[in-house]
Amino acid sequence: MPIKILLVDDNENNLLSMEVALEKSEYVFFRATSGRDALRILLNEEDFSLILLDVKMPIMDGYETAELIYQRDKLKQIPIIFITAHDYEEAAMFKGYRAGAVDFIRKPFNAEILRSKVAVFAELYRKNRLLRRQEEKLQAINADLLRLNRELEQRVLDRTLALENLNQELQALNLSKDKFLSVMSHDLRNPLTALLASSGKLSEDPESLSPGQVKQLSQIIHRTSNKLLNQLNEVIDWAKKQSRKTSFNPQKVRLADGAEESLEVLKPNAQQKKINVKNHIPKDMEVMADPLMLRSIVQNLVTNAIKYTPEGGLVQLSATIDEHMVCISIIDSGVGMSEETKARLFKNTDQKSLSGTNNEQGSGLGLLLVSDFVNQHGGRINVESTPGAGTTICFTIPGVLLESE
């Protein structure tokens, strides 16, 4: 980036000697022999870094020239070094500074000093330029940030709107469910009312009723019973539709990974009792399973294993192939269970579960869910246990045959 320097002196020889003294590849020189000339050049050319201005010139001297130059907004930033022939008194120097000079140099000038002074201002100009560029960059970045911010806000607005819509849909769905239930309730209660009233009257004192009345009451009973049957069927259909939403979706699942997911969730529980949980399931083993159900099965069984194993114990998971099924075992070193407990394990719904070794409580439902899920896969559960030594629960689910077989 060249540094443009304007040399102003009515004496051409001085102009020449200045140029020669300052000769440098980065410097580009412009010459003017009068104040007017200088101004013309300044207005036609852009980006001057420095003006070397002779003080003593005919028609318009250096001070007047400086004044004229600095009247222009465009030129206000350009530093001016006055060149003076006299030994300067302070008053005169002051006049010079007041006119806007940044420095003085005496004629005849010392080339070294001239070069140094010009170098300072060249450097200043370069730094200024750099700063301006950086400022521009920052402003661009700022503008970008503002724009991104606006975009983000818009996205948030969009997302909020979408969520609100979803919420409304869900509320409507919920409302429709509530409505269904209340309509259903009403639709069941009405025929029941007529049914009970009619059958009540009939059984109260049948001998006192006329055959016509008996007929009428019987007909009401019959009609309303049918209505009830219809309503019942509707309710069952509706309930079936509701349950279809949590249906069975078997897919190819990498068993070790699926088990690992469940174990991750239970890490804190195991750590709290300092129980070691080891996953020995072969990494390449695959099964056909509903991933959510599988996760639930493993999580429930391992939770129990941890629950009934005292501090410092061990829980292990392993899997073996048994024809087209895979048998997954959860083995613990816990308290085990009696034959009696074993028999009741998957039976009673209202059986409260026994407390764990650290008094952990639970509902009895976990194992019921496990049992149901394993059944949906077409598998079975087997429990082996020795009181005081530990329990092994293994369940089977369909495996995926490896191509090589």
Added chain:
Amino acid sequence: MKREKILVVDDDNDILEIVALLLVERGYEVKALDHGETIFEDIQNFQPNLVLMDVMLGDMDGRAICEDIKRNPLTHSLPVILISGTHDLVESVNRPGGPNDFIAKPFDLDQLYAKIDQHLAA
């Protein structure tokens, strides 16, 4: 002895049929209505001594009709018993605009007879 007149209003025709049968057996004169739109006309024409009305009347709400009956100077002393499948009427009984009594569906027959007798005597 003039028979007491009861106006029964319910959008379920089976209920209307059995209740009408039961009340006629008890010696009352019964008019059965399966909608609430013309109730004031019917009250004018039939001049009942008591109104037995279901809360759910298709598009209309029995509670609102009850309120109208109670606020109308011509009918405000007419006893109204509301029938409901839910039990949220307990608080509204004997409030301004509220029914004189309520009975839940399905109803106990003896309880029904007792309430009707009670409010006709009042």
